[in-house]
Amino acid sequence: MSQYTRSHLSDSSLLSGLTSHLSSERGALADVLADLAEVDTRKLYVRAAYSSMYAWCVGELHMSEDSACKRIRAARTAREFPTIFTAVAETRMHLSGVVLLAPHLTRENVTELLTATAHKSKLEIEQFLAQRFPQPDLPTRLHAVSPSSTASAPGLLADLPAESSAPGRINLTIPEPASAPARIEAPLPRPRVTPLAPERFALQTTIGQRATDNLRRAQELRGHRDIGRILDEALELYVRHLEKRRFAATDQPGRRRSSGKGRYVPAEVKRAVWGRDRGQCTFVSDTGRRCSERSRLEFDHVTEFARGGQATIGGIRLRCRAHNQYGAECTYGTEFMRHKREAHRATAGSPVRPSAFSAGTISHVTVAPCASARR
Numbered sequence: 001m002s003q004y005t006r007s008h009l010s011d012s013s014l015l016s017g018l019t020s021h022l023s024s025e026r027g028a029l030a031d032v033l034a035d036l037a038e039v040d041t042r043k044l045y046v047r048a049a050y051s052s053m054y055a056w057c058v059g060e061l062h063m064s065e066d067s068a069c070k071r072i073r074a075a076r077t078a079r080e081f082p083t084i085f086t087a088v089a090e091t092r093m094h095l096s097g098v099v100l101l102a103p104h105l106t107r108e109n110v111t112e113l114l115t116a117t118a119h120k121s122k123l124e125i126e127q128f129l130a131q132r133f134p135q136p137d138l139p140t141r142l143h144a145v146s147p148s149s150t151a152s153a154p155g156l157l158a159d160l161p162a163e164s165s166a167p168g169r170i171n172l173t174i175p176e177p178a179s180a181p182a183r184i185e186a187p188l189p190r191p192r193v194t195p196l197a198p199e200r201f202a203l204q205t206t207i208g209q210r211a212t213d214n215l216r217r218a219q220e221l222r223g224h225r226d227i228g229r230i231l232d233e234a235l236e237l238y239v240r241h242l243e244k245r246r247f248a249a250t251d252q253p254g255r256r257r258s259s260g261k262g263r264y265v266p267a268e269v270k271r272a273v274w275g276r277d278r279g280q281c282t283f284v285s286d287t288g289r290r291c292s293e294r295s296r297l298e299f300d301h302v303t304e305f306a307r308g309g310q311a312t313i314g315g316i317r318l319r320c321r322a323h324n325q326y327g328a329e330c331t332y333g334t335e336f337m338r339h340k341r342e343a344h345r346a347t348a349g350s351p352v353r354p355s356a357f358s359a360g361t362i363s364h365v366t367v368a369p370c371a372s373a374r375r
Contacts, residue, residue: 023091030089036075043326049285051293051322059292074098081110092118100125104133246297247274265299265311272313273299283323293320300324304331 006014036057039045045056057068074095078084087093093114100122101113117125207215218234219225244250248267281291300319301309309315319327329337 026091026094027089029095030085033071033075033078033088034085036071037079040072040075041079046322046326047285048287049283049289049291049323051281051291051320055293070095070099073102077102077105081105081107083110083114087114087118094122096122097125100129104129247271247279263305263311265316269311269313269316270299273316273318276313277318280318281320281323282317283319283326291320291323293322296321298324300327 001008006017009017036053039056040053045053045060048056048060050056050059053072054068057063057072058065061068063071074084074088077098078088084093084098088095088098097117097120101117105113117128120128215227215230218230219227222230222233247270250267250271279294279297281293281297283291285291297318297320299316301311302315302317303309325337332340
């Protein structure tokens with residue numbers, strides 16, 4: 001008989017066993033959150049060639065995207081408010097509840113809020129937070145829906161014009177304020193477009209008055225009301241603008257400029273490096289895994305600028321911020337770089353706010369790789 005067979009158990013034994021297993025599961029979850037919090041603190045994911053805790057959980061631990069988001073958020077919240085570990089282990093609080101409470105917790109109210117929401121469902125916690133912390137607008141909310149349930153999903157892709165069903169389009173519906181769901185959710189660290197069918201995606205978001213006015217004006221000027229087509233054309237222009245700004249993409253390159261003094265990287269070097277590195281971080285771990293990060297990339301000197309590094313095609317590479325920082329810490333030391341970051345923040349007058357899914361960032365730091373890092 002399989003250890004997972006339950007047909008031979010009496011009702012009372014089955015229910016008793018279920019309660020025991022749930023208790024064990026919550027205890028294990030509390031341990032997992034504690035482990036994740038410590039891994040995050042030590043930034044162990046960086047050595048494994050991942051640019052963030054999120055990327056490591058998905059790529060190395062094989063968590064789903066949603067599971068990684070929830071557990072990282074809960075782990076970081078519990079690290080700040082350790083009583084959450086106990087609440088989870090004792091089954092007084094579930095993972096979704098921790099994520100919902102996270103944005104509202106302070107040293108002064110953590111005990112009160114945990115007590116008030118103990119043993120409550122997700123919906124009950126949402127209702128409690130809506131009363132305690134009323135919000136004027138619906139935060140950005142993206143969730144998976146099946147193609148057959150599209151029409152029944154509030155505010156999602158309902159009754160669109162026939163031409164918007166062309167493959168490869170992104171459809172966006174803008175519900176009237178009165179029809180917006182009275183639902184409050186913890187903001188997701190990484191909003192995403194949800195696939196509905198091959199080459200079909202759902203996107204739901206709250207936009208402001210300015211964006212609404214621009215959208216309506218675009219509909220008037222374009223001569224049609226297909227929001228998917230308008231977004232497609234607008235995003236194409238915006239991507240070209242960003243590519244030109246980030247790596248000097250152009251169909252008509254100008255006269256070659258000398259790099260001169262300072263950290264200036266010529267446009268032709270940016271274009272060549274971006275193409276050579278395929279718009280991806282070049283950090284490679286000891287096991288041969290290359291970091292897959294493609295956002296927030298920086299042009300990094302292979303040899304530190306302070307040590308004579310040149311802004312040439314061979315002397316520049318792409319690094320994500322996490323591995324740029326990691327290389328700097330390997331070269332100059334963790335404490336030195338921490339003081340440099342604090343000094344930079346003080347000069348810029350910006351508050352210290354750790355990113356939801358990065359170990360911290362440095363702007364315009366040129367570094368040499370660690371001895372263990374290979375390109």
